[in-house]
Amino acid sequence: MTSPIWHPYAHLNTQAPSPKVVGGEGPRFTLESDESLLDATCSWWCMIHGYRHPRLVRAIQRQAEELCHVMLGGLTHEPADRLARELVRVTPEGLNHVFFSDSGSVGMEVAMKMAVQYHYLRGKPAKHRMLSLMKAYHGDTAGCMAVCDPEEGMHSLFAGFLPQHRFAPAPTAPFDAEEDAVQADLDALREVLEAHHHEIAALLIEPLLQAAGGLNMTSPHYLRGARKLCDEFDVLLVFDEVATGFGRTGRMFAADHAAVTPDIMVLSKGLTGGYLGHAATLATDRVHDAFIGDSELHAFMHGPTFMGNPLACRVALESLAVFEEDDYLDRIQALNGVLREELLDDEALRVHPDVVDVRVLGATAVIEVHDAKALKGVADFARARGVWLRPFGRWLYTMPAYITSSNDLRHITGVMKHWFSTRHTPRSGRDVATHP
Incomplete structure (x- = not known):
């Protein structure tokens, strides 16, 4: 009997039966x-x-005996509280606020909404577009598709459906490039910011490793230069560390290679060691505090059902402990x-x-x-x-x-x-x- 599963990224006429x-x-x-x-x-x-992994399996089993799920809206629980504190501890200095969701794509959607609302609350509603890089891949949800590479990416079919954002050339200088060799890439980024900064809320970067866009490996000097340019043009810097976080580039986070703190960072994949779906979008005080106010518009209107799921938080805590202890x-x-x-x-x-x-x-x-x-x-x-x-x-x-x-x-x-x-x-x- 043919399985009713509709597999991802599969050509239905030519796909072979999937091994079980x-x-x-x-x-x-x-x-x-x-x-x-x-x-x-x-x-x-x-x-x-x-x-x-025995420790991760046991963590899920123990948590399942206590609490499998409860809404994070108006409530909290110990695994979510602990995980938020641990993520603040291990991420770059200044990322002091954690918003949970259930996948990397949703975590990026959260980051983009956060950036737009941040500028709106500061009286700059025109800054509502994103600036992404060619060769970028940020996920398959609608908002994320719109900031993936529009030419060589996999979502060109949906161009007429998607909102329009700005793109800068992909960095060309490799990871080990000298600082001078990165200048041309930064000049290209500056050119886009000079022309469009009035409408750009945030620059989205997969730091050092543009993963699904072709595994393009880039320089820490580019991240440092991008940080300075974002400060100059009043643009938030968002690091999509869904793929790069938790050691993939050789440091705990790709940002650590450049000693740079983004305004917003998105984590998933290795967050739970892959044992359950979960994501976290972290923000600095600068971003978070813009949402403190009396109007209805100061509330951040996003709330995934399974955000802060206790099982996911507990296994994420165990994953981080194993990472550090071993x-x-x-x-x-x-x-x-x-x-x-x-x-x-x-x-x-x-x-x-x-x-x-x-x-x-x-x-x-x-x-x-x-x-x-x-x-x-x-x-x-x-x-x-x-x-x-x-x-x-x-x-x-x-x-x-x-x-x-x-x-x-x-x-x-x-x-x-x-x-x-x-x-x-x-x-x-x-x-x-x-x-x-």
């Missing part, structure tokens, strides 16, 4: 067929502790060393005729190819070798769980490289996905 997952342990999940696959993508980058930043540094050694230092891979670039940042690596056809069949190829890889477009990448061993990571990178060292006549186009 029946369990998981550590960095691997198990299929109904008894195959055990090493997850190279950590389930869209969120399962940072791997599967069936020295995950050191683990990520070790993973980075393996990725650099196995991919960046592989001359044959870097000069392969199919390959445009090989990039590594923190616990993330990507092989970019000239043509997506060069990746047709790679998912089946990897599965036959015990690895779950899901390429998208022209990018073959890995974002492993942080508990992945060096040997397991070398197996992942070995499969990625073996694909290019083998004559790979296209076998099937089914696994060239449009989303990571």
Whole structure:
């Protein structure tokens, strides 16, 4: 019997039957067929502790015995209070206020509404548009689609439906670029702000790693320059750290590489270690205090049903405790060393005729190819070798769980490289996905 599930990002005429997952342990999940696959993508980058982590499982079980859910409207509870305090503690200095929601996309919607209302309450209602970057991806909800790359992004079909915002060129200087090399990118950003700052409420940035837009890796100097430009033009700076937060770039948050505090920061994915959906939008005193007033318009009119869910908050607290107690930043540094050694230092891979670039940042690596056809069949190829890889477009990448061993990571990178060292006549186009 055909499953009634409508799968995401799937071409219905060509999609193959989806393998059924029946369990998981550590960095691997198990299929109904008894195959055990090493997850190279950590389930869209969120399962940072791997599967069936005993402490996270127990945290959910204990919380379920006490309180599974209660509305946060007019009420509060201890897991939400504790998690808010912990997030203020670990995020960049000054992000003192936490608004919960249930997904990264919704967290970004919250950030955008917050920015628009902030300027309205300050008597600047004309500042109601966003400034985003080309190659950006911020989510699939309507507001988020409108600030994704309008040319190469996946949402061009909806252009007539979406509100119109402004876009600046994507940064081109790589992560390790010198400050002078970043100036051209900042000049391009300044040009857009000079022309349109009167209508721009906020600049939205995926700091250092533009993930689903092609894993573009950019410089901390760009973040510092963007902070100064936003201050100059009275524009809020919003960091979308849904993908980059909780260690993915090698620091706890991408903002930490630049010692920059955004006005608003959005977290999800690794927030709960992937065990439950949850998100947090953090704001500075400057943003929060603009909402203090007597009029009805001072209330922030947003309230997801499952915001601050006790189960999600409790497992997020345990996830953060495991992260810190088990020295995950050191683990990520070790993973980075393996990725650099196995991919960046592989001359044959870097000069392969199919390959445009090989990039590594923190616990993330990507092989970019000239043509997506060069990746047709790679998912089946990897599965036959015990690895779950899901390429998208022209990018073959890995974002492993942080508990992945060096040997397991070398197996992942070995499969990625073996694909290019083998004559790979296209076998099937089914696994060239449009989303990571």
